[in-house]
Amino acid sequence: xSGKPRLTYLNGRGRMEPxxxxxxxxxxxxxxxxxxxxxxxxxxxxxxxxxxxxTRAILSYIAGKYxxxxxxxxxxxxxxxxxxxxxxxxxxxxxxxxxxxxxKEKNLxxxxxxxxxxxxxxxxxxxKQHGQDFLVGNKFSWADVQLIEAILAVEExxxxxxxxxxxxxxxxxxMSNMPTIKKFLQPGSRRKPPPDxxxxxxxxxxxxx
Amino acid sequence: MAGKxxxxxxxxxGKMESxxxxxxxxxxxxxxxxxxxREQYEKxxxxxxxxxxxxxxxxxxxxxxxxTRAILSYVAAKYxxxxxxxxxxxxxxxxxxxxxxxxxxxxxxxxxxxxxKxxxxxVVVQKAISRYFPAYxxxxKDHGQDFLVGNNFSWADVHLLEAIxxxEExxxxxxxxxxxxxxxxxxISSIPTIKKFLEPGSQRKPVxxxxxxxxxxxxxxxxxxxxxx
Numbered sequence: 381x382s383g384k385p386r387l388t389y390l391n392g393r394g395r396m397e398p399x400x401x402x403x404x405x406x407x408x409x410x411x412x413x414x415x416x417x418x419x420x421x422x423x424x425x426x427x428x429x430x431x432x433x434x435t436r437a438i439l440s441y442i443a444g445k446y447x448x449x450x451x452x453x454x455x456x457x458x459x460x461x462x463x464x465x466x467x468x469x470x471x472x473x474x475x476x477x478x479x480x481x482x483x484k485e486k487n488l489x490x491x492x493x494x495x496x497x498x499x500x501x502x503x504x505x506x507x508k509q510h511g512q513d514f515l516v517g518n519k520f521s522w523a524d525v526q527l528i529e530a531i532l533a534v535e536e537x538x539x540x541x542x543x544x545x546x547x548x549x550x551x552x553x554x555m556s557n558m559p560t561i562k563k564f565l566q567p568g569s570r571r572k573p574p575p576d577x578x579x580x581x582x583x584x585x586x587x588x589x
Numbered sequence: 590m591a592g593k594x595x596x597x598x599x600x601x602x603g604k605m606e607s608x609x610x611x612x613x614x615x616x617x618x619x620x621x622x623x624x625x626x627r628e629q630y631e632k633x634x635x636x637x638x639x640x641x642x643x644x645x646x647x648x649x650x651x652x653x654x655x656x657t658r659a660i661l662s663y664v665a666a667k668y669x670x671x672x673x674x675x676x677x678x679x680x681x682x683x684x685x686x687x688x689x690x691x692x693x694x695x696x697x698x699x700x701x702x703x704x705x706k707x708x709x710x711x712v713v714v715q716k717a718i719s720r721y722f723p724a725y726x727x728x729x730k731d732h733g734q735d736f737l738v739g740n741n742f743s744w745a746d747v748h749l750l751e752a753i754x755x756x757e758e759x760x761x762x763x764x765x766x767x768x769x770x771x772x773x774x775x776x777i778s779s780i781p782t783i784k785k786f787l788e789p790g791s792q793r794k795p796v797x798x799x800x801x802x803x804x805x806x807x808x809x810x811x812x813x814x815x816x817x818x
Contacts, residue, residue, distance in 0.1 A: 418724050419687050432679060434686030436658065441679040453666055457652060460659035465641045498641055 388424040390586065392579035393572040394474065395435045396423040398467075398529060400571060402439055404564040405525045406446040439463075443522035455517045462503070462515055462523040466530045469499045473533050477575045478583070488537060495534050500545050503527055507547040513554055520558070528555040536574055594619045594649040597633065599808065601801035602794045603696070604657045605645045607689075607751060609793060611661055613786040614747040615668035621792065630808045661685075665744040677739045684725070684737055684745040688752040691721045695755050699797040700805075700815040709817045710759050717756045722767050725749055729769040735776055742780065750777045758796055 385403060389396040417424055418433045425432045428445075432438045443449040443459075450456045472491045479487050506515055515523040531552050534541050542549050555561055564571055594612060598605035600623040612619050624630055624644065633639050639646055640655045647654045650667075654660045665671040665681070672678045694713045701709055728737055737745040753774050756763050764771050777783055786793050806812055 418683065419690070419720055428676070430676065430679060432683060434683045437679055437682030437686050440662075440682050441675060444675050444678065453663065454650070454652070456666070457654060457659060457663045460662055461640060461654060461656045464656035464659050468641070502640055 385425055385427040388426070389422045390579065390582055391572075392575050392582070394423075394575075394579075394583070397572055398470070398526060399423060399425060399435065399438050399442070401525050401529045401564065402442045402448070402522060404570060405448065405520075405558075405560050406442070436467075439522065448520065448522045448525070450517055450521055451519070455521075458516045459521050459523045462506075463526050465499055465502065466523075466526045469494055470526075470530055470533065473537070476537075477580050491534065492538050492541065495538070495541055496544065499530075500542070500548060503551075504545045504547045507551055513551075524551075524555055525561070528552060528561065593617075594647055596621045597624065597638075597646040597648075598644050599624050599801065599804050600794070601797045601804070603645075603797070603805070606794055607657065607692070607748060608645060608647060608660055608664065610747050610751045610786065611664050611670070611744060613792065614742075614780070614782050615664065615670060616782045617664075617668065619792070624808050625804060627808055627810070658689075661744065670742065670744045670747070672739055672743055673741070677743075680738045681743050681745045684728070685748045687721055687724060688745075688748045691717060691752050692755055695759070697815050697817070699799075699802050700812050701817055705817040712817070713756060714760045714763060717763055718766065721752070722764070722770060725773075726767045726769045729773055746773075746777050747783070750774060750783065 387396060387399065416431050418431070421433060423433065423435055423438065425438045427438075427441070432441065440449070450459050469491075472487070472494065476484070476487055476491065503515065510518075512518045514520050515527065528551070531542065531548060542552065556565060563569060594617065596605060596608065596619055598621070609619075622629075624633075630644075633644075633646070634642055638653050640653070643655060645655065645657055645660065647660050649660075649663070654663060662671070672681050691713075694709065694716055698706060698709055698713075725737070732740075734740045736742050737749065750773075753764065753770060764774065778787060785791060802812075
């Protein structure tokens with residue numbers, strides 16, 4: 381049996397955070413740190429004898445392996461659509477710490493606008509229409525993990541962002557109470573804190589961008 | 590029985606082109622509705638057809654699918670171009686992620702100023718020859734097989750050929766240091782469905798021009814002031 385997945389990244393959220401969330405959501409896994417980087421980039425996850433790069437590829441593999449990817453092609457299509465949309469929103473948050481100070485307020489407004497006018501309404505509607513606990517197929521999936529991560533990340537910037545979204549508020553509570561997620565949200569878990577000055581400096585130094 | 594997939598996009602490459610390639614490679618006939626006016630776009634929006642208010646959108650198997658990657662994954666899986674198991678899928682996803690990033694440098698190209706175009710051309714070529722092409726050259730050299738993954742034609746092969754041709758449009762001799770990729774290009778181009786797609790009269794779109802840029806701006810009211818990445 382292969383060992384634990386091994387994550388190679390900087391000491392911060394960045395593009396690896398969704399991977400940490402998804403690994404944590406599957407209870408039986410624990411993971412260790414400390415390469416052939418196919419495209420000279422991180423994230424890198426050593427898992428099942430592979431040195432995987434490309435965040436989306438890594439997440440898809442984990443979701444597929446641990447039954448968080450729906451029961452058939454059509455459920456997978458829905459999960460993929462939802463995850464891609466959420467990823468677009470998360471991309472704005474990913475880039476935010478690296479925007480110049482004079483652009484930060486405008487970028488924050490954009491994040492708020494996209495969250496409350498483009499992305500959150502979609503998931504509010506999905507949950508309202510089927511009335512189920514989870515986004516797809518009445519079963520916990522990668523889409524749910526990605527959405528709870530995104531909700532919390534946006535709330536860190538805009539605390540009242542869910543005020544117009546009762547379904548999402550209930551979803552947030554439900555997901556946060558699932559045992560594996562609950563554990564990940566407690567202090568001492570592998571979850572990374574919001575990016576700080578030190579993280580930003582490190583990224584800029586390593587990638588010289 | 591479901592009808593042909595129907596693609597909703599501008600009359601040009603953009604993010605829809607990879608989907609055209611994949612459907613064509615799979616031998617799937619498809620229809621297209623070209624967005625020419627703002628009113629068409631608003632009608633789609635108001636009709637609730639665009640989940641995140643964006644195109645590409647593809648009507649397929651009773652779904653109105655959005656998000657390019659979701660659409661491509663669905664098509665790949667449906668037409669057996671996604672490997673035979675989870676590990677092959679993982680490799681395909683990794684490889685496609687790379688070619689997607691490479692083509693991403695070309696996506697905004699038509700919207701750039703003339704000066705920025707020249708800078709971006711250099712960036713594209715540099716990324717191709719120092720980061721992406723060497724990775725795929727190595728994969729092919731290491732296993733010596735005709736296709737990237739599992740000795741079987743897959744989405745990864747289609748996507749890589751598309752990327753190679755797009756970069757060659759920016760610098761025609763860009764493959765000169767990559768003998769494996771040269772052979773790969775010749776092999777994949779001669780697969781019957783691909784060969785047909787590469788012939789005039791197919792649904793492949795030409796290199797985007799100013800008319801395409803005008804159309805996108807007119808329909809989306811966006812992308813007026815794009816800087817090179």
